[in-house]
Amino acid sequence: MSRSEVEKGAARVADHLLCDVSLPALVIHRQALEHNIRWMQAFVTGSGGELAPHGKTSMAPALFRRQMAQGAWAMTLATAVQTRTAYAAGVRRVLMANQLVGRPNMALIADLLDDPGFEFHCLVDHPDNVAALGAFFAERGQRLNVMIEYGVAGGRCGCRTEAQVMALAAAIRAQPALALTGIEGYEGVIHGAQAVTDIRAFAASLVRLALTLQRDGAFARDTPIITASGSAWYDLIAEAFAAEAASGRFLSVLRPGSYVAHDHGIYKTAQCCVLDRRSDLHEGLRPALEVWAQVQSLPEPGLAVVALGKRDVAYDAGLPVPLKRYREGDAADVGDDVSACTVTALMDQHGFMTVAPGIELRVGDIISFGTSHPCLTFDKWRTGCLVDEQLTVVEPFEIFF
Numbered sequence: 001m002s003r004s005e006v007e008k009g010a011a012r013v014a015d016h017l018l019c020d021v022s023l024p025a026l027v028i029h030r031q032a033l034e035h036n037i038r039w040m041q042a043f044v045t046g047s048g049g050e051l052a053p054h055g056k057t058s059m060a061p062a063l064f065r066r067q068m069a070q071g072a073w074a075m076t077l078a079t080a081v082q083t084r085t086a087y088a089a090g091v092r093r094v095l096m097a098n099q100l101v102g103r104p105n106m107a108l109i110a111d112l113l114d115d116p117g118f119e120f121h122c123l124v125d126h127p128d129n130v131a132a133l134g135a136f137f138a139e140r141g142q143r144l145n146v147m148i149e150y151g152v153a154g155g156r157c158g159c160r161t162e163a164q165v166m167a168l169a170a171a172i173r174a175q176p177a178l179a180l181t182g183i184e185g186y187e188g189v190i191h192g193a194q195a196v197t198d199i200r201a202f203a204a205s206l207v208r209l210a211l212t213l214q215r216d217g218a219f220a221r222d223t224p225i226i227t228a229s230g231s232a233w234y235d236l237i238a239e240a241f242a243a244e245a246a247s248g249r250f251l252s253v254l255r256p257g258s259y260v261a262h263d264h265g266i267y268k269t270a271q272c273c274v275l276d277r278r279s280d281l282h283e284g285l286r287p288a289l290e291v292w293a294q295v296q297s298l299p300e301p302g303l304a305v306v307a308l309g310k311r312d313v314a315y316d317a318g319l320p321v322p323l324k325r326y327r328e329g330d331a332a333d334v335g336d337d338v339s340a341c342t343v344t345a346l347m348d349q350h351g352f353m354t355v356a357p358g359i360e361l362r363v364g365d366i367i368s369f370g371t372s373h374p375c376l377t378f379d380k381w382r383t384g385c386l387v388d389e390q391l392t393v394v395e396p397f398e399i400f401f
Helices: 030-046 061-069 080-088 103-113 127-139 162-173 195-215 234-247 266-277
Strands: 025-029 075-077 093-099 119-124 144-150 178-185 225-228 251-254 289-300 303-306 321-326 342-346 351-354 366-370 383-387 393-398
Touching: 025 030, 030 061, 030 234, 030 383, 061 075, 061 080, 061 393, 075 080, 080 093, 080 103, 093 225, 103 119, 103 127, 119 127, 119 178, 127 144, 127 162, 127 178, 144 162, 144 195, 162 178, 162 195, 178 195, 195 225, 195 234, 225 234, 234 251, 234 266, 321 342
Parallel strands: 025 383, 075 093, 093 119, 119 144, 144 178, 178 225, 225 251
Antiparallel strands: 025 289, 289 303, 289 366, 303 351, 321 366, 342 351, 383 393
């Protein structure tokens, strides 16, 4: 028996969610997925930039291939191992939006760089890392593309001052095995009541730094990369980068990831804010990701226990949201609305759901749940089901770390 045959939620082509698939299962609706991939590609292209979707959201090569086929310039990944997974799936240009540390991880990338058709860029923010990378890739007789990460106080990685950026550029220049190819930032760590203003200011400072580095001849490519953007504030980043991208001075690259599956939680809220800021965008992203599970117990009036827990669905940014109820084995592909029900708690394998008045459930009923923060739902699965509008599996797909 192969591993794929014993994975939770495993399915075969032509299986039906209501009668053939062992639940719980991770479900992607094909129509919404394809819409989201087209929508974001059109948005970024229309903004004058390039799209490098963050693959760590899904770690699903089947989705990577769809994103690349729609016109993505590259894939973004977070680790050397993720990069190797993407390479094995046919991706030949990667932005690793992270620092490459540790000789074993450097060796993974060096092995991939033996392929002259593979293009790779990673981030640096400290002279120690610059020195380590310079020494390692000099030993290998290779040249590594690096981008300086610029961060914010209290945020994540990245140089905290413009002076640190300039000093790091000088350190990179002193390493023959390194090539400075761009500058990177991540606005998703900026929060608070003034987030929009602060993000615009951060993006402007990123552009200003890029112009300064270019003026000083720090970049090793004629059209340096300037890149930022998660899945919440991509419109503000596109706006800030647009003028420089249009001038041909820089290659503007946006890196949203969660858009591919979207959600019923934090990114749904963020998308509403994008549409409020951009009246020219008449349609937004659609939730494509759900987790399906069955009612396993009705122990008390008004309480349903569902076979869905912390091992199956993200819970860091909100609990799963009940969407529709289906009867097991039913031929119908339109479920009953149960959005008035509420998941109140999760244990490892159990979900506690308050049943709204007027809704009658049976043991064995199938519930579709929306999620919040898709990355950490994908992370709990090794296989998923891509389904059509009739809830038939059109493609089972693998998920990696």
